[in-house]
Amino acid sequence: MSDALQVIQDPTLTYRQEVLALARLGEATDHSLVYSDAYYAAKAKGALCDLNEGPMPYRPRYICPDYKLLFQKGCDFLQLDPPRDLLEAVNVLEIFYCHVPSITAYPVYLGDLDKLLEPFVIKEDRAYAKKVLGLFLRNIDRVQTDSFVHADIGPEDSVTGRILLELTEEMQLAIPNLTLRYDPERTSDDFALACVKCMLKTAKPSFANHGMFTREWGEDYAIASCYNGLKIAGGGFTLPRMRLYECALDAKSPEDFLENELPKYIDLQLEYMDKRVKFIVEESSFFKTNFLVTEGFVKQENFTGMFGVVGLAECCNHLLGIKDVKQGFGLNEEATQLGLRIMDAIEKRVSEHVAPYCDAFDHRYRLHAQVGIDSDGMDDSPGTRIPIGAEPCMLDQLEVNEKFHPYFPTGTGDIFKFEETYIKTPEAILPIIKASLARGLRYFSGYLENNDVVRVTGYLVKKSEIEKLRQKKQSLNQVTLFGMGAQDGGHALDRRIQHHEESAHQ
């Protein structure tokens, strides 16, 4: 059976999911953009992976439009005037979102929703504003049917932020993903606690280290897709990844890996990225004619390439001959130290490479801890995470994270699953988040063990929607399928639960 026929006959795909699947097949038939033989060999080995971006990129992978500009001057191409009230504001956004491309075909960044909408919300009666925002969130969930759709709030408290949290909790939707940009100087404990409560019940928002991102990107940064740090009015050209475990398979020793294998694969991935970035900018029409560019909603110089890595834990364990993950990376100082040496080497080599068309970033690519894809199975844990099933106590896990998160300006994060009693004690979680962010953690996600909406690796799915797929029914959210794969192959929902161990009292 042809791939196309398979798509057409798949009972679990919605019409839109079929169109996108067929488009990807079509895209893959043209090989005008040629990569080196060494690259193809590394890809065939599984050491390098293009994340199914397709051989010929026709838009940047991630696009973060300047929505502030949209509200200031409207959009000629879409015939939208600047909004004058809340209804107009959400209508303008709903229309605009449908025209923001990305690797998923859905907008991966919806804007800093509280800041954008607050001037309109405070002019309205609160109940009315909540009704409008509820319909807005419903529109996003049913139209932008992909969990990599992501909105940001904070750092400050706001009426809009509070309403969005209330609605998020009430509506229990997997879309959009949501991040609080947390700044201890600007985010009140009260607002942060409201976010913790909401996070426990709906697996969002996550907490982003605002200070760290601001130092790297300036104030105008977005958290998009899973947890990707990018520049507003810019984005990410491309995101390939080194599958570090597979990169290490031919190494004779840790030293051999660091001296020979690792630099070889880094250079191959850099060469691949250069080719794609040049193609997007020079050959494809996006940066020449797309209205986002011509009207200034994005600027080419605000894009960078995202240099992805995955499977550091398995790489270190393999190099040290460690078979039992519970004795390995994250739990074994030697393995963790090797991980740091590897990350230092990657960071150094990537930062020495002059990247084309990355003007706003000193002509450099930036590192990204890729969260894995469903087909990775248990071979490569997300980014630099400790493998599922081997997680130590939460304090140990955070300490390891704090060492590795600073390497990744374009995103990394870890996820903590909490036992049910935490719903009554959100004040026991906030100090953990605050301390860890202050000590180098970049991004914190959590959820309660019995939620329907859960965070898989970086994105959200509903467990009830995964069940639909298992029964060969369709799921509107195209990411549910990834969730099912990650659950089956990577045991992604079986992560350690932070629980109160039985104490002495009874």
Place this chain on the structure above:
Amino acid sequence: MLWIEGYSIMKKAPINKIIYFSNVDGPGNRTSIFFQGCSFHCHFCHNPETISLCQNCGRCVPQCPAKALRMEGRQVVWEEAKCVQCDTCIHVCQLFASPRVSWLTVEELLSRINRALPYIEGITTSGGDCTLYPDFLKELFSRMHQAGKTCLIDANGAYDFSKDSALLSVCDGIMLDVKAVLPAWHQWLIGQAPDPVLRNLDFLLAQHKLQEVRTVILPGQEEENKATVQYVAHRIQDACDYKIIRYRPFGVKEAYQKELGEMETAVEEAEAYVRLAQSLGASRAYMV
């Protein structure tokens, strides 16, 4: 007793377990430190292996399947890294005492918990019963206060707090178990009279040092449960939290499980006691 001598001579205390992050041992995120040894012998204790102290008889050593135990001189030494937590040592012990204990000085304990300090509001010492080691606690709490952390004691109520103002002055609050108030019932359940506990209840209330009172509700023991809840509620009113705990057979010694019932206390049954406590003025009563 041997272990008391050990404690006073070495200024060490037997630590059974450290839980770095706990949300159920007082307000906020806390590090809970479990001491070994308890002067009560509660039938419903769900970690009875923390009651007695290892007397170094060595009976468990050859039986350990992971070879995590060995004799060093006259001492049983436990190697944490090798331990597989199978509990064989506890079951072969005539005292049902865990040998998985580290005797630590305050300094050694601090070196283990210092790394948690940025993340926690304070520590809670528990057990067993930590008040067997008051001098150790005083030193530990003083050091914690210097680090800006609060210190709570989780107590069985046997220790006479009225005679130790120094300990009270460095302790931010006490979580007191009031397991029973009817003398005969207390005697049967715990092996001692309730008077010291009830004196502590009044004394700590007057000193504003009660953080929380706890009562375990046993299934079907209506008269006893009611008497305890009424007594406590009358006294504490809204001065502190009142945690009504459902009995769960998990961890309880088998023989006692048969006496006390192999069922959990029903949620509805426990909720009725929460309402009773609240109706008597203990507005901060809640169930776990």
